[in-house]
Amino acid sequence: MNGRRSLRAELAPLDEEFGAEVLAGLSREPKSLPCRYFYDARGSELFEEITELAEYYPTRAELAILRDHAGEIAARVAPGAVLVEFGSGSSRKTEILLDAMPGLAAYVAIDVSACALEGARSRLEARYPRLRVITRTGDFRMPLDLPAELAKAPRLGFFPGSTIGNLTREEAVGLMVDMRRALGKEPRLLIGADLRKDEALLLPAYNDARGVTAAFNLNLLARINRELGADFDLSGFRHEAIFDARQSRIEMRLVSLRGQEARVLGRRFVFAAQERIHTEYSHKYTVLDFQVLARRAGWSPVAVWRDAELLFSVHELIAP
Numbered sequence: 026m027n028g029r030r031s032l033r034a035e036l037a038p039l040d041e042e043f044g045a046e047v048l049a050g051l052s053r054e055p056k057s058l059p060c061r062y063f064y065d066a067r068g069s070e071l072f073e074e075i076t077e078l079a080e081y082y083p084t085r086a087e088l089a090i091l092r093d094h095a096g097e098i099a100a101r102v103a104p105g106a107v108l109v110e111f112g113s114g115s116s117r118k119t120e121i122l123l124d125a126m127p128g129l130a131a132y133v134a135i136d137v138s139a140c141a142l143e144g145a146r147s148r149l150e151a152r153y154p155r156l157r158v159i160t161r162t163g164d165f166r167m168p169l170d171l172p173a174e175l176a177k178a179p180r181l182g183f184f185p186g187s188t189i190g191n192l193t194r195e196e197a198v199g200l201m202v203d204m205r206r207a208l209g210k211e212p213r214l215l216i217g218a219d220l221r222k223d224e225a226l227l228l229p230a231y232n233d234a235r236g237v238t239a240a241f242n243l244n245l246l247a248r249i250n251r252e253l254g255a256d257f258d259l260s261g262f263r264h265e266a267i268f269d270a271r272q273s274r275i276e277m278r279l280v281s282l283r284g285q286e287a288r289v290l291g292r293r294f295v296f297a298a299q300e301r302i303h304t305e306y307s308h309k310y311t312v313l314d315f316q317v318l319a320r321r322a323g324w325s326p327v328a329v330w331r332d333a334e335l336l337f338s339v340h341e342l343i344a345p
């Protein structure tokens with residue numbers, strides 16, 4: 026049996042994609058794993074813990090920006106609009122917008138983590154009983170299909186958390202083009218991008234003292250073991266996050282502590298001592314750099330806000 030057919034026999038369709046991407050990533054040189062698979066139930070929980078760490082400034086800074094400017098943002102959104110959030114996770118930041126926009130026709134939350142979506146849905150339905158909450162489990166690069174009665178409503182896209190930074194610049198442009206199309210006529214997008222800053226602030230945010238980010242990174246191997254029947258020895262790998270100044274990005278990796286092997290879906294992978302598996306980028310942009318990317322994707326900047334300490338930026342974009 027060839028590898029592809031044996032995969033089909035063993036896995037449900039979604040796991041099949043996961044399996045195929047893991048096999049492809051581990052076959053590459055250097056080895057890599059796609060970061061969207063961080064977010065199983067445990068990964069989403071660990072991400073929420075990260076957002077509360079003293080060292081992790083992005084969530085606090087973005088929340089402050091949204092609180093300070095929600096009124097101004099809401100003033101430009103027509104009543105009856107639909108708020109569409111990409112990679113919504115816990116939807117905690119969304120509540121600031123929902124409080125400022127009581128006239129929304131619906132809130133659409135898209136995330137790969139079914140568990141995060143369910144948690145968010147029940148909390149939001151209890152807190153906003155009149156709000157229509159629609160959840161879509163899957164990749165935010167998928168075309169957006171909305172119920173027919175919402176098809177003509179104006180749409181405000183929301184993409185917080187600097188998730189855009191996890192993509193390479195080219196991928197980020199491609200995703201912003203897809204979002205422009207998904208957001209219909211006269212689209213509007215509110216997007217959070219982490220700012221370039223001193224390494225003394227950046228590095229601790231991805232190397233926290235309690236090791237929560239390390240646990241988040243290693244959980245990817247635990248997920249591969251559990252869902253793909255692999256046999257990674259988690260104690261044989263360590264978390265690493267470095268800042269690549271030339272590319273202006275944090276790069277997270279798992280480093281093999283010794284020469285070792287792991288089996289994934291019947292395939293054997295060999296890891297040399299100190300060999301790295303790339304797991305995530307987190308690009309850091311200046312305001313101008315980000316606006317250049319947005320323009321390349323057909324968006325025009327309307328506003329940009331930064332927090333008082335100039336750690337984070339939120340851009341409002343329209344496509345004329």
Ligand SMILES: C[S@@+](CC[C@H](N)C(=O)[O-])C[C@H]1O[C@@H](n2cnc3c(N)ncnc32)[C@H](O)[C@@H]1O
Binds near residue numbers: 114187
């Ligand atoms: C950095 S977290 C941000 C979460 C939340 N929006 C915030 O600002 O705190 C990224 C979120 O995007 C989701 N995600 C990552 N890649 C995705 C993809 N390709 N499609 C859909 N959701 C994705 C993850 O499950 C996670 O909830």
